[in-house]
Amino acid sequence: MPDLSPSTRLPRRFLFGGAFAALAARRGAAAEKVVRVGVQKYGTLIVLRERRTLEQALRPLNWQASWHEFPGGPQLLEALAAGAIDFGTTGEAPPIFSQAAGSPLLYVGFEPPSPAGEAILVPKDSPIRTLADLRGKQVALNKGANVHFLLVQALASAGLKPGDIKPAYLAPADARAAFERGAVDAWAIWDPFLSAAQEATGARVLADGVGLAPNRQFFLATRSFAREQPDALRRLMAELDETDRWAQGNQPETARMLAASMGLPEPVVTRALGRMGYGVQSLNDEVVADQQRIADTFHALKLIPQRINVAEAVWKPDA
Numbered sequence: 001m002p003d004l005s006p007s008t009r010l011p012r013r014f015l016f017g018g019a020f021a022a023l024a025a026r027r028g029a030a031a032e033k034v035v036r037v038g039v040q041k042y043g044t045l046i047v048l049r050e051r052r053t054l055e056q057a058l059r060p061l062n063w064q065a066s067w068h069e070f071p072g073g074p075q076l077l078e079a080l081a082a083g084a085i086d087f088g089t090t091g092e093a094p095p096i097f098s099q100a101a102g103s104p105l106l107y108v109g110f111e112p113p114s115p116a117g118e119a120i121l122v123p124k125d126s127p128i129r130t131l132a133d134l135r136g137k138q139v140a141l142n143k144g145a146n147v148h149f150l151l152v153q154a155l156a157s158a159g160l161k162p163g164d165i166k167p168a169y170l171a172p173a174d175a176r177a178a179f180e181r182g183a184v185d186a187w188a189i190w191d192p193f194l195s196a197a198q199e200a201t202g203a204r205v206l207a208d209g210v211g212l213a214p215n216r217q218f219f220l221a222t223r224s225f226a227r228e229q230p231d232a233l234r235r236l237m238a239e240l241d242e243t244d245r246w247a248q249g250n251q252p253e254t255a256r257m258l259a260a261s262m263g264l265p266e267p268v269v270t271r272a273l274g275r276m277g278y279g280v281q282s283l284n285d286e287v288v289a290d291q292q293r294i295a296d297t298f299h300a301l302k303l304i305p306q307r308i309n310v311a312e313a314v315w316k317p318d319a
Contacts, residue, residue, distance in 0.1 A: 033063045035225070035232055038076040038088030041069065041262050042192045042272065043217060044111065044280070045089050048243045050257050057239045063232050071171045074098075074144040077220070080105055086225040087236065091118075091146020091190065092216055096295045099313050100304035106226050108315040109219040109237055110287055111244065112277030115209030118147050118190040120154055121179070124202040128185060131158035131207055137185035138166040140175040146215060147188035149294050152301065153212040162301060179203075190215070191272035192264060199268045214290055219280065226315050234317065241280035248278035283314050 035058070039045045048054050054065050070076040073090030074097065080088055081103035098105055120139070122128045128137065131154050141147050152162060168175070168184050172193045179187045180201060189197065197203045209215040219240065226233055247254040255269045262269070291310040298304045 033061075034066050035063055035087060035229070035236065036066050036068060036085040038068050038070055038079055038085040040072065040076065040089065042258065043089060043276075044240055044244050044247065046258060046261055047247050047254060048240060050261055051243065051246075053243065054236065054239050057235050058232065061232055061235060063235075071173065072142045072145050074142065075171075077103060077105065080220065080222060083222065083224075087219070087221045087233075089217055089219050092214065092218065092291065092294055093146050093148045093298075094144055095218060095220055095313070096291065096298060096308065096310070097144040097304060099308050099310070100295075100298075100306065104223040105220050106223055106313055106315040107218055107283050107291075107310075108221050108226065108233065108317075109240070109280045109282055111217040111280060113209075113214035113216050114191075114275050114277040115211075115213060115215045117194070117209070117272065117275040118150050118188070118213065118215045119194055119208035120147075120151065120206045121187045121189060121194070121197055121203040122185065122206050123179070123182070124204055126185070126204065128206065131155065132160065134158070134186060134206075135160060135164050136166070138168050138183075139186045139188060140168045140170045140178055140184040141188040142171055142175070143167075143169040145190070146213075147190055148303075149297065150207075150209050150213040150215070151188045152297060154207045157207075157212065162303075191275060192258075192262065192269060195268045195272040195275075196264060198271075199265065216287065216290075217277070221315070230317060233315075237280060244278050244280050247273070282317075288314060 037045060039049060049067050058065060068085055073094035076088045076090055077094045077098040079085045081098060095105060095107065141151055155162060168178065170178060172189060175187055176197060178184045186206060221233060251273050255266050255273055259266045259269045288311050295308050295310055299307045
């Protein structure tokens with residue numbers, strides 16, 4: 001079974017306490033001029049890290065890059081809010097929860113929708129055949145991750161509410177283990193964990209994001225980094241877009257690179273790459289409206305305490 005667990009299994013109190021403090025302390029060393037990039041196990045930022053082109057692009061500005069891996073978007077944005085990283089990438093839901101909690105984040109770009117890149121899985125021999133069959137069942141998900149909105153929308157499409165299921169809030173590695181041993185009935189998950197579970201267990205897709213959730217990938221920065229280092233941020237975004245377009249046109253090589261980095265079989269990564277959206281863009285009115293709809297849905301369900309204005313957290317590079 002592919003190992004999708006974090007490379008270092010440290011206690012949570014260290015991951016979200018001492019490690020953040022140590023990283024944040026480096027922020028004061030202005031002479032270093034290091035942009036601290038938060039990554040997950042998959043996506044354009046991993047390709048950028050492996051190709052090492054960001055370091056070349058930043059060198060004329062006397063900047064370097066350091067890379068910090070997180071098991072999911074909520075954990076990454078917790079680090080961003082703590083000032084432990086400057087930049088990172090997540091799906092749709094984590095920035096909404098983070099903004100509602102007062103995080104000084106800014107949306108600085110996005111990749112096009114990839115609705116088939118997230119799904120609700122059930123075991124191949126599960127008696128669950130429709131979304132309505134989830135009533136009373138235990139569903140694993142990473143709380144506040146992009147699949148949180150998918151699950152809410154999927155339940156609503158079947159006339160169910162979040163209270164009609166039993167959520168099991170688990171990070172991807174723990175959710176995979178629970179899913180395989182039958183401790184949960186279903187699992188809401190994203191690529192490449194989705195593709196890996198399909199390959200390894202033959203899990204069935206009960207529903208994916210098509211017609212339910214766009215599943216965009218967002219790039220986010222702290223307000224202080226965007227305000228104080230706009231040139232470095234522009235260079236980073238340009239390099240991301242170039243990397244995205246390279247990956248789209250070189251998928252076999254991209255699959256080999258990511259497979260080696262993540263310890264996954266190439267067919268798993270190839271399937272996931274085929275469901276990605278490519279091309280980094282600035283947020284437009286449509287994207288902001290979609291994010292606002294997700295935020296309003298979470299507020300109506302009392303999943304966030306107050307209504308937020310997504311537009312207030314959008315970077316305006318020319319301002």
